[in-house]
Amino acid sequence: MKKVKCLLCPRECELRDGDRGDCRARMNIGGxxxxxxxGKPCAVHIDPIEKKPFFHYLPGTGSFSIATAGCNLHCMYCQNWAISQREPENTRNIDLSPQQVVEQAMAANCRTIAYTYSDPVIFFEYAADIGALAHENKLLNAWVTAGYINPEPLKEAITFVDAANIDLKGITEEFYRTVSKATLKPVLDTIVTMKKAGVWVEITNLIVPTYNDTEEDFSRLCDWIVDNVGAEVPLHFSKFWPMYQLKNLPPTPETVLTRAREIAMAKGIHYVYVGNIPGHEGNNTYCPVCKKNIISRSGYQILGYNIKAGKCGFCGHPIPGRWE
Amino acid sequence: MFNKKITRAEFLKVSLIGILSFLALPALRRFFRKDNTARKDARYYKNLAG
Structure with a gap:
């Protein structure tokens, strides 16, 4: 039967000859x-790095962003379902070798290559080859990922991933099982492993009304962050927009996002952001010591910047991140 | 030339060509579709017995 077991992600799909993995991007062909x-991305864009979102990593720079079809999660609210929940045959792909990705990123004056929109885990081999070439050419690799990956490939990813925004979608196994058809534990392990390995980590939590929007959810999520990766890890709360299989829900109210941010700050997290609401106070970076606004933003746009040599321009307190 | 009357036969002929083209183009696309997927060896898997 020439059966194989994919060991890339915790799903560990067992595939008979001709079967395709749950991610739709990997297939057993003759054993x-x-x-x-x-080499077949379906999305290629130059985005501000703030869009990923990374707020403490080369702010104001462009990021050469790529994705292929498929995903190993199946979130009911996926904002990019048109590519993530499709087979590669059913997306419009272009031919782009790793060498071409790096050349185009350099030509566009990007400092980073972002592996985003779907999930780099499912195009691991492509991301790994681009990542190595990027380093040779002094570009940095930024993963935007759900972190649903097995320890062995993660160990390899750490050798070429410089920054990761990891989507911590909820803080209960039930949420992951119901909404994302996945499990929570491997995601938490990925966050801890990447942080320990020195990868720059930021965490995003999309707040979905009625699914993960209680004060208890926010408290548990923040407690886990403080206890396991520390209060210096930037945390982004994002506004949900009705999409894909959750069109019946309303967008996340601004008051809920503001409350989540308040709870996170009360728990001691230093850098807490609110995403998808331009002009919100939570778009800005505040110094945790002098409390002054050191990076003023509206959405992805930087309006004011007062960090000097990695320190607060007002009081000199070191601000974690990569600033130059 | 705009005053020329179209005969019933001409009208039917042109309509038939139009309908056939409408039906044939998607079918042709199906036969000549370019495979836009890659075939490259993946890593991180093991063969299972049986």
């Missing part, structure tokens, strides 16, 4: 597991 998306 060999093959990737169907290598």
């Amino acid at each position: 060999k597991l093959q990737t169907l998306v290598y």
Whole structure:
């Protein structure tokens, strides 16, 4: 039967000849597991790095952003479902070798290559080859990921990933099982492993009304962050927009996002942001010591910047991140 | 030339060509579709017995 077991992510799909993984991007062809998306991105854009979101990593720079079809999670609210929940045959792909990705990123004056929109885990081989070439050319690699990956490939990813925004979608196994058809534990392990390995980590939590929007949810999530990766890890609360299978829900009210931010700050997290609401106070970076606004933003746009040599321009307190 | 009357036969002929084209184009696309997926060896898997 030439059956194989994919060991890339915790799903560990067992595939008979001709079967495709749950991610739709990997297939057993004659007893060999093959990737169907290598060199075939379906999305290529130059975005501000703030869009990922990274707020403490080379602010104000462009990020050459790529994605392929497929995903190993199936979130009911996926904002990019048109590519993440499709087979690569059903997206419009272009041919772009790792060498071409790096060349185009350099030509566009980008400092980073972002692996985003879907999830770099499912185009691991492509991301790994681009990542190595990027380093040779002094570009940095930024993953935007759900962190649903097995320890062995994660160990390899850490050798070429410089920054990761990890989507911590909820803080209960039930949320992951119901909404994302996945499990929580491997995601938490990925966050801890990446942080320990020195990868720059920021965490995003999309607040979905009625699913993960209680004060208890926010408290548990923040407690876990403080206890396991520390209060210096930036945390982004994002506004949900009705999409895909959750069109019946309303967008996250601003008051809920503001409350989540208040709770996170009360728990001691230093850098807490509110996303998808331009002009909100939570778009800005405040110094945790002197409390002054050191990076003023509206959405992805930087309006004011007062960090000097990695320190608060007002009081000199070191601000974690990569600033130059 | 705009005053020329179209005969019933001409009208039917042109309509038929139009309908056939409408039906044939998606079918042709299906036969000549370019495979836009890659085939490259993946890593992180193991072969299972049986």
